[in-house]
Amino acid sequence: MLSIDDKTHIAKTLDFCWYLNLNDQMKCQEIFGSLNTIWNRIFFVHEQTSDLSNFRNLIEDILKDIPSAKLITWDGLIHLSEIKPLIKDDYIELSRNNNIESNNNENSTSKHEEYINYFQKIQSNPSNKIKKKFLGKLTRLLYLIRSNIAHGSKSQYQGSERNEIISRATYFTLKHILNVALDNALFKIAAYGELKRDGNLFKPLVKQKNGKFLYKAKVKGNLIYSKNTLMYDPINDLNEVDVEILEFSNANSIHDIDLVECMPRRFRSYQYNVNEVGYAWIYERFLSIENHSGPIYTFERTVSLELKIKTFLFALISIRQKFINMDKISNEQAIKIFGKLTINTTNYIHYEKHNHNTDFSHPYGQNFIKLIDEIGNSYKAIFNSLEDLLPFTDEIDGAIYHDKDLHNEFYNRFYPSDDNKNVPPEMYRHLVKDIIYFVGDWGCRRIGDFNADLWTEVDSTNQVIN
Numbered sequence: 481m482l483s484i485d486d487k488t489h490i491a492k493t494l495d496f497c498w499y500l501n502l503n504d505q506m507k508c509q510e511i512f513g514s515l516n517t518i519w520n521r522i523f524f525v526h527e528q529t530s531d532l533s534n535f536r537n538l539i540e541d542i543l544k545d546i547p548s549a550k551l552i553t554w555d556g557l558i559h560l561s562e563i564k565p566l567i568k569d570d571y572i573e574l575s576r577n578n579n580i581e582s583n584n585n586e587n588s589t590s591k592h593e594e595y596i597n598y599f600q601k602i603q604s605n606p607s608n609k610i611k612k613k614f615l616g617k618l619t620r621l622l623y624l625i626r627s628n629i630a631h632g633s634k635s636q637y638q639g640s641e642r643n644e645i646i647s648r649a650t651y652f653t654l655k656h657i658l659n660v661a662l663d664n665a666l667f668k669i670a671a672y673g674e675l676k677r678d679g680n681l682f683k684p685l686v687k688q689k690n691g692k693f694l695y696k697a698k699v700k701g702n703l704i705y706s707k708n709t710l711m712y713d714p715i716n717d718l719n720e721v722d723v724e725i726l727e728f729s730n731a732n733s734i735h736d737i738d739l740v741e742c743m744p745r746r747f748r749s750y751q752y753n754v755n756e757v758g759y760a761w762i763y764e765r766f767l768s769i770e771n772h773s774g775p776i777y778t779f780e781r782t783v784s785l786e787l788k789i790k791t792f793l794f795a796l797i798s799i800r801q802k803f804i805n806m807d808k809i810s811n812e813q814a815i816k817i818f819g820k821l822t823i824n825t826t827n828y829i830h831y832e833k834h835n836h837n838t839d840f841s842h843p844y845g846q847n848f849i850k851l852i853d854e855i856g857n858s859y860k861a862i863f864n865s866l867e868d869l870l871p872f873t874d875e876i877d878g879a880i881y882h883d884k885d886l887h888n889e890f891y892n893r894f895y896p897s898d899d900n901k902n903v904p905p906e907m908y909r910h911l912v913k914d915i916i917y918f919v920g921d922w923g924c925r926r927i928g929d930f931n932a933d934l935w936t937e938v939d940s941t942n943q944v945i946n
Contacts, residue, residue: 481541482661484757486518488749490658491665491759495747504647505629511654512626536619542661543615548606551614552599556652560621561599563645566592567621570628595621618653625650668760669734670699670723670750673710677724685740686726689733694725697752699762712764714748719867723750725760734761786934788862789923793938795858796923800916803851807905810846816853819873821880823849829891831884838877844908851912852876855919872922879918883911 493514497507519534543551551557566589587593598614625646659666674681677693685691698720702713712721728734738745745761752758815824820837825845832839842848856870884891887907917935924932 481522481538482518486521487662487757487759489514489518490661491747491749494655494658499744499746504644504651507651508625508647508654509629511651511658512630532620532623535623536616539619539622539657540612540615542657546660548602548608548611548614551611552603552606554653554656556649556654556656557599557618559645559649560653561596563592563649565589567625567628567646568592569624591617591620591624622650622653662759664727665747665759666761667728667731667734668694668758669726669728669737669745670697670748670760670762671726672703672712672721672723672762675724675726675737681737681740685733685737686728689728689736691726691728691733694727695752697723697725697750697758699723699748699750711743712762714746714762714764723762725750725752725758786927789927790934790938792859792862792923793920793935795862796855796916796920797939799851799854799858800912802854803847803912804909806847806850807908809843812846814846814849816849818852818876819869821873821877823852825849828893831880831891838880840880844911847908848911848915851915855916872919875918875922876915879914880911882918883907883914886910 493510496502497510502510515535515538516531519531519538522538523529523534568588569591572588595617598610598617602610602614629647655666669675671679671682671686673679675686676682686693699712700714700719701721702719703721704711704713741763743763745763747759748762749757749759810825813825815822822837822839823845824839824841825843826841827843828841829843830839830841840848852870859865859870859872860867887910890904890907920935920939921932924930924934927934929935
């Protein structure tokens, strides 16, 4: 039921909570907000169902394969059953205190009472039938706590000790649920350096702590060497780092590694088996590199990356203007491969995908090859890259697909060499603009500018592709 985007949303929420060291109530608010977004996406077609019903269906789906015997050992569920006085429904309390008429004759603590009752039942009889009913009572209680917090409860959520007790038990419970959704990610580490199997720390901190190697994977970022120490830098996601995914049976083993690493860990996504995505902890430094003047902080590296991206965008605008004016068809025959994209100069326009590869044939093929080469040369010069494969070839492919969708009537047609005037120059110019814009949008996303605001700022002609 959960998509990769849903899981990534969850992982980013958890990382946000830990990185900013939010208190338990704020963690609950953030997590409930993310779950709300997810259940709205999944169940949006069922307009008649309530949020509570959607929340229950989501939780039941996540926990469907968790045995009851394991469920009842979760500390969050145990703590929820031990809270005294019982958690009240703040809406019912406020209605009665203000003499507001209501058809709800339910006791304000009934949801908590029912939860405790069924928690005791599933402890004594961990059957599937009891589990389903217990999950219904659990989601009702969690939804009550969410509502009390979201609607600004005045009776229980005022930064008091009781508030922290309720929020902490709720957070622990949500954390267990989300860990199941993320395939036990809270007990995984993306290891590089000495934690890998050939490193000096693997035996004492992994093998002797009952940790195990799962598989090799890749994470976006760079490894930086400074003072004989290998450090992970997540800021530059133009490259990938080879890691080994390790899994542990409990959090204490990871805490032991914390003491040795002496670095904060972040919750990151990784890729394995070509297209599969997982999530794990990875250790990183606040100080990511040093120069002759001393340490360069992550913030400074972010500013540096933004300046490089801005320079790259200015270069793209110059390249665009140059190639818009090069609207004469070259008689040179040329073919070139850019990763999974092959461009060929022919007398017909054709776009075809097969086995994740794309073939693009066009009378202006030579021009497009020179365009992409010039974009690549600018990228390599600005980012000091030695990589042959450009990181934005998928975006170029996307621009060509966009052009095919827009000018489909010109595709799969033959254009004799003496009749190339039938290929409209404005079609060629539009595709040049598309390619430049798609690559520029890629650059903006590298610095978190998902609306391409920097591109709009830099591009004085404001030629945004619709």
